[in-house]
Amino acid sequence: MKSAILFLLTTLLFIRCTSNTEVDLIVHNARVYSVDSSFSMHEAFAVKNGIFIDIGSSKDILKRYKAKETIDAHQSPVYPGFYDAHAHYFELANLFQEVDLNGTKSIEELIDRLQQYKHKNPDKKWIIGGGWDQNLWPGKAFPTKDSLDKYFPDIPIYLSRIDYHAALVNSAALRIAHLDTVLDVQGGVISKDAHGKPDGLLIDNAMPLVSKYLPKHDEQSTLRFLQQAQDSLVAVGLTSIVDAGLNDEELDYLKTFYAKGQLKIRDYAMILADPSQIDRYIKEDIFESDRLNIRSIKLLADGALGSRGACLLEHYHDAPTKGFLLHTEEQFDQTIKKLADSKFQVNTHAIGDSANRLILDVYGKYLTDNKARRWRIEHAQIIAPNDFAKFNKFHIIPSIQPTHATSDMYWAPQRLGDERIKGAYAYKDLLKQYGKVAIGSDFPIEHFNPLYGFHAAIARVDNSGYPAGGFQMENALSREEALRGMTIWAAFSCFEEKKRGSIEKGKDADFVLLEKDIMEIPVEDIRKVKTLRTVIGGETVFHRAAR
Incomplete structure (x- = not known):
């Protein structure tokens, strides 16, 4: 009897090892970073119906399965699909149609780009653009309408600052808005x-x-612009994004487009909520589908550091102002109290140390079962020394954008002074408190390429390698921490760690092949690495043709 059982088990094992089960896709001869709990490495995996069904050595996977498509990675590195934990999809899509003012070095260069745009688009009723930053200009003074009126006296102009927390308009735009007095x-x-x-x-x-x-875009134009933006995102390895604050119309568009299969990238969309309307949002049901999830509400506590709208505990080092909150403390208290009794996750934009203290304290005041709620603070940019521990105490996820540190480092010390700057962009300190950080880019405020954020997180330098030795290197992340932050930890911050964020059996087959291994190459080469292939749910959505 024992010999019969042994024979049967041996036969079954043989069949399993040689059965050549049919699957949709095999990737082999790769360096697969699973980003599982032990950060294990593999050579190959099999995919069926959009799911990873097996992971192991190339020999075993090729023996067990036969596939409709087989990819020899030629020892290229493979990572879980990159997950941008804080982004603005519609703003990026719109910016592709508008005047891109990123990197302008003077008001004269800004005017020149506007003139070029007007020449190419003579029928536009408005000139709309974004990306200017007066900190890059001589004198660093904010621009005024006088600079625009001289060249554009009749066509209205609306230009968002790079942080989308300030705008420059001309007299024609002010006339349309009937804004002739200071309110x-x-x-x-x-x-x-x-x-x-x-x-x-x-x-x-x-x-x-x-x-x-x-002027607003119609549905057809909106879809076209989003698809154009999507093409750029998947081309750099992004398979999931967090849409950090959408209005009703934008959310309805996404529901329509995803229901029809017209968008591929996965989107975790936040509802941008006005506290005065919070009762209406609480009545809304959570929306969950394969590629679109709406289960969080975004609040805005304050503005941005660059426009001095961030709310600080003490005056700015370079101006007699503390910034301001976007709503009253009482409104935040009442709003968060209501949301704590709802089913929604809450993610609050907080830049200044005063805004962060307020939101942390109110979160802690009303949250119960904090670990399960996974509430977040978006940016967590400037934290007072005594407030770091509250991320641990109240179980609040820091949602960070490493490229902000390397963009702001040229002028942030002037805003904050030598002491206060130590608590700014303090990603390692935040990681020590919560144990995880969700990493995003905040595109289009920063570039959407996730490798730029990875590079900034570990090296704390800009694209030129400045400053030598890195900016506040005590808060640099390790490569493993940074990769986790843009994959499994980002997924965790959206309640999706059981579906994606790592290459493991049973999870969505979202992955990216790069031409070089960002875990091993010199840091100065990371930003140059190209994406070879991006796959979402087992479907190739980007493939770089061999040269």
Whole structure:
């Protein structure tokens, strides 16, 4: 009897090892970073119906399975699909159609780009653009409408600052908005000239006074622009993004497009909520599908450091202001209290140390079962020394963007001073508290290539290698930490770690092949690495043709 059982087991094992089960895809001869709990390495995997069904050595996988498609990776590295934990999909899609002002070194260069755009698009009723940053200009002074009016007296212009927390408009735009006097705006500023009139600079909650008049895209155009943006995202290995704050119309568009299979990239969309409307959002049901999930609400606590809208505990080092909150403390308290009793995750934009303290304390005041709720603070950019421990105490996920550190390092010390800057962009300190960080780019504020964020996280230098030795290197992340932050930890921050974020059996087959191994090559070469193939749910959505 024992010999019969042994024979049967041996036969079954033989069949299993030689059965050549049919699958859709095999990838072999690769360096597979699983990013599982032990950070294990493999050579090959098999995919069926969009799911990883087996992972192991090339010999075993090729013996066990036969596939409709087999990819010899030629020892290329393979990683879980990259996951951008904080991004703005619609803004990127729109920017591709508008005037890209990123990198302009002066108001003169900005004007030149506007003129070129107008020449190429003579029928446009508005000139809309974004990406300017006065910190890159001589003198670093904010621009005014006078610079625009000289060259564009008739066509209205709306230009978002790089952080999307300020806008420059001309007189024609102010006339359309009937904005000829300076108003008091809660959580915003209408900048004024020497005569007390609006000078064209709008900060935070003052921006909608003009932006509500901007022309809207129809459904067909919106889909086309999103697909164009998607092409760029998958070309750099992104398979999932977090859409950090969408209005009702944008959410409805996404539901329609995903239901029809018109978009491929996975989207974890946050509802951008006004505290005065919070009761309406709480009544909404969570929406979950294979590629679109809507189960979180985004609040905005303050503005940005670059436009001095970030809310600080003490005055800015370079200006007699502390910034401001976008809503009152009472509104945040009441709103978060209601949300704590809802089913929604809450993710709050907080830049300044005062804003971060407020949100951490109110989170802690009302949250119960904190670990399960996975509430986040978006940016967590400047933290007072005594507040770091609250991320651990209240179980709050830091959602960070490493390229902000290397973009802001040129002027942030002037904003904050020598002591306060030590608690800014402190990613290692945040990691020590929570044990995880969710890494994103905040595109289009920063470039959407996730390798730029990976590079900034570990080297703390910009694309030129400045500064030598790195910016505040005590807060650099290791390569493993950075890779986890843009894969499994990002997925965890969205309740998706059981579906994606690592290459493991039973998970969605989202992965990326790169031409070089970012875990081993010199840091100065990381930004140059090209994506060879991006796969979402077993489907190749980007493939770089062999040269």
